[in-house]
Amino acid sequence: MIFVRVIGFSVIVLLCYTLFANILPQVQSNPPEDDEPIVAGEMDMAGMLAWGEKLFSGKGTCTLCHNNLGRAPDLLEMDLATAFDERLKDASYAGEAKGQDGAEAIETYLRESMVDPSAYVVAGFGKKGSDDKVSPMPDVSGAPISLSEPQINALIAFLQSRAGVEATVSLPEAGDAEADADEEDDEGPAETAEAAIEKFTCGACHDLAGSGADTGPKLNGTGKRLGLEGLRKAILEPNADIAKGFEADTMPPDYAEQMRISELNLIVDYLMNLPEGGGQ
Ligand code: HEC
Ligand code: HEC
Incomplete structure (x- = not known):
């Protein structure tokens, strides 16, 4: 009898963990929504x-x-x-x-x-x-x-x-x-690397376009080290390999769902061509 209860309890505990594990990751960043222009003067x-x-x-x-x-x-x-x-x-x-x-x-x-x-x-x-x-x-x-x-x-x-x-x-x-x-222009695909990087706010964490941010590593020279495929993977599956000295789970994990291939290619191209040493 006790044995059955112990088993039953374990199953419930397991179920709870599974539920949690399934709920938690979804709390991360949602895809950006379009911001309709506001009608100034009419908003309460x-x-x-x-x-x-x-x-x-x-x-x-x-x-x-x-x-x-x-x-x-x-x-x-x-x-x-x-x-x-x-x-x-x-x-x-x-x-x-x-x-x-x-x-x-x-x-x-x-x-x-x-x-x-x-x-x-x-x-x-x-x-x-x-x-x-x-x-x-x-x-x-x-x-x-x-x-x-x-x-x-x-x-x-x-x-x-x-x-x-x-x-x-x-x-x-x-x-x-x-x-x-001028802020409701970003629904279509970005046409330039700079626009794509701005659209996906890479510069909030990486020192790109002079943002000076350092939550993520400097990306100069990364292209040479990782190559095209490595860069793509680093963007689409950021937790597959963690850059030395930085922590996992910081970079948004869902770019694969948000980006178009054309945008990914623009960004990867741009990163391949970043000057190796200094900031950009
Ligand atoms: C919220 C912060 C954040 C944002 C936004 C972000 N990143 Fe990152 N990124 C990180 C962190 C932290 C790391 C290091 C940990 C890791 O490798 O996942 C990283 C790692 C990388 C790496 C691998 C660097 C290496 O040396 O291995 C590349 C490439 C990269 N990011 C590109 C991008 C691009 C391109 C964008 C925009 C599309 C972007 N990141 C947006 C935080 C961010
Ligand atoms: C790149 C990461 C990052 C982004 C993006 C960011 N924050 Fe923060 N924010 C932080 C960190 C880290 C802190 C804690 C350090 C500090 O006090 O500045 C913070 C602190 C704050 C605080 C003070 C919190 C407190 O407990 O007193 C507020 C308010 C805040 N952020 C609002 C915002 C809002 C609103 C946005 C979006 C418009 C935003 N943040 C975007 C990283 C970020």
Whole structure:
């Protein structure tokens, strides 16, 4: 009788593990969605929150790093209210939200996190060797993520609401329309290597087009070492071989589903021709 129960229990435990193993990997980055142009001047706060949520996994590519893999705080899972409260009370916080409180302080903290990530670095998440002084997160208003001011406001509104405070950002005004008009061009296949690299935000992690990012290795000289096939494999199956000194599970594992062959070829060609030494 006991024996049967033990077996039954083991089966249930096994089932739970299997379920978990199947659920977890799917939490990773979703394919970017198309960002419809917004009609500035007509958006209300509810629309702003929905837009922010979409940008978080889409154009903002925040889920590339903010996920359950431990490379960055898991913003969608953690208790944001408590976390932000702790950051702002931390003696080493010297940013612009000092002296503000409530929703206003959280707005300032979030904006600063996005456009000046090194102003305050969450303990344990700094660039290697920087003693938590330098953040690996790129300024999301600059290339390659290039979010506009209204888009950053939408993300702030979304994260404020997840922290349980009211959204204090301003809604987009009619004059903001142009700023957003030029961002809805990326549904078709990229025509140049630079456009493909921007579309798949390789420069958020690799030092490409002068981004200076170092979450992933420098790619100069990689083509010579890996060859065409090796490069293709490194992009489509990033976890098959891990570059020395870097960690697995950082690079998005689903480029194979998102990229067209033409785009992959452009990128591989570009990497083959990168000058060997310096940054590019
Ligand atoms: C290349 C990886 C990367 C990307 C892409 C990225 N982040 Fe981050 N982010 C980090 C890391 C690492 C930290 C922790 C270090 C720090 O405090 O800067 C962080 C910190 C933050 C924080 C502070 C979190 C806290 O616990 O206090 C916020 C807010 C944030 N990011 C928002 C965003 C948003 C919004 C986006 C998308 C528009 C984004 N990040 C894109 C890596 C990234
Ligand atoms: C979220 C961060 C991130 C993004 C985005 C990213 N990578 Fe990576 N990449 C890494 C990391 C970390 C490694 C090292 C670990 C590994 O080999 O998987 C890596 C490894 C590589 C390698 C192998 C390098 C070597 O020396 O073996 C190549 C090639 C590469 N990436 C190309 C790309 C291209 C092309 C893109 C865009 C289509 C891209 N990566 C997007 C983080 C990223």
